[in-house]
Amino acid sequence: MKRIGLLGGMSWESSLEYYRLLNEMVKNRLGGFHSAECTLASVDFGPVSEMMKSNDWKGIERVLSAAAIDLKRAGADFLIICTNTMHLLAREIEGASGLEVLEIGKAVGEEIERRGLETVGLLGTRFTMERAYYKDTLAGFGINVIVPSAEEMVVVDMIIFEELCKGIFREESKSVYKAVIKGLQINGAEGVILGCTEIPLLIKESDADIAVFDTTAIHARAAVDHALA
Structure with a gap:
C-alpha cells in the first residue's frame, strides 16, 4: 500500500x-x-x-x-x-x-464521464466558482460547467466561510443551497458538483433532483x- x-x-x-x-x-x-x-x-x-x-x-x-x-x-x-x-x-x-x-478535478471529471453527463453545475468558494480550474479540467472530458449568478456566488461563499468551515450547519442555509441547485438545474445542469469539501457536510444526494457529486468522497x-x- x-x-x-x-x-x-x-x-x-x-x-x-x-x-x-x-x-x-x-x-x-x-x-x-x-x-x-x-x-x-x-x-x-x-x-x-x-x-x-x-x-x-x-x-x-x-x-x-x-x-x-x-x-x-x-x-x-x-x-x-x-x-x-x-x-x-x-x-x-x-x-x-x-x-x-x-x-480532485480529474477524479470528479472521471466520475461525471462515467455517469454520462454533459453539463454540470458547480458550487464552491468564490475562487473555485470564478476561476477556470474546474471549467478547464472538465473541458478535457467534454463536460460543460455552469455556475450560479454573481449574487448567488456571494451567498454560497459566505455560507462556506461563515458557517461550514466553523462546523455550523443550518437548515436555512441548506434551503439556500437547494434553491441555487434548482436554478442550476433550470439552466441546464444535469448534475451538481459540491466543489467545496465542506458542502457535502450540509448537502446530501437526497437534497437535489439531479445527480450530486460529493468531491470529498x-x-x-x-x-x-x-x-x-
Missing part, C-alpha cells in the same frame, strides 16, 4: 471527513483490521484564509508547498490536497514538493484506488 499524504486543515472539518473515508474505504477493500497508510499535514487555516481575502496566492503557495515538502520527508508516496480551492495551486505544490498531486476513493494499485 502506498502512503497517502494529506494536505489538510482547510478546514479541519472536511479533513476529518477525508480521514474517516480513507480508512473506511481501505477497510472495506481489504477487510479485517486494515486501515489507510497516511500522513496528515494540517495547516493553520487562520493565516491562510486571511491571505485568500487579500489575494496573496504566492503566500498561500509558500505555506502549502512547505507542508507538502514535510509530507514527502515523512514518507508520503503521493499527495492529496484536502480542499477544492487550493487545487488552483496544484501544479506549483507538486513542483515544489516533488510529490505527485492526485487532483470521490477524491478519497481515487486516493484509495491509487494507494492500492
Whole structure:
C-alpha cells in the first residue's frame, strides 16, 4: 500500500471527513483490521484564509508547498490536497514538493464521464466558482460547467466561510443551497458538483433532483484506488 499524504486543515472539518473515508474505504477493500497508510499535514487555516481575502496566492503557495515538502520527508508516496480551492495551486505544490498531486478535478471529471453527463453545475468558494480550474479540467472530458449568478456566488461563499468551515450547519442555509441547485438545474445542469469539501457536510444526494457529486468522497476513493494499485 502506498502512503497517502494529506494536505489538510482547510478546514479541519472536511479533513476529518477525508480521514474517516480513507480508512473506511481501505477497510472495506481489504477487510479485517486494515486501515489507510497516511500522513496528515494540517495547516493553520487562520493565516491562510486571511491571505485568500487579500489575494496573496504566492503566500498561500509558500505555506502549502512547505507542508507538502514535510509530507514527502515523512514518507508520503503521493499527495492529496484536502480542499477544492487550493487545487488552483496544484501544479506549483507538486513542483515544489516533488510529490505527485492526485487532483480532485480529474477524479470528479472521471466520475461525471462515467455517469454520462454533459453539463454540470458547480458550487464552491468564490475562487473555485470564478476561476477556470474546474471549467478547464472538465473541458478535457467534454463536460460543460455552469455556475450560479454573481449574487448567488456571494451567498454560497459566505455560507462556506461563515458557517461550514466553523462546523455550523443550518437548515436555512441548506434551503439556500437547494434553491441555487434548482436554478442550476433550470439552466441546464444535469448534475451538481459540491466543489467545496465542506458542502457535502450540509448537502446530501437526497437534497437535489439531479445527480450530486460529493468531491470529498470521490477524491478519497481515487486516493484509495491509487494507494492500492
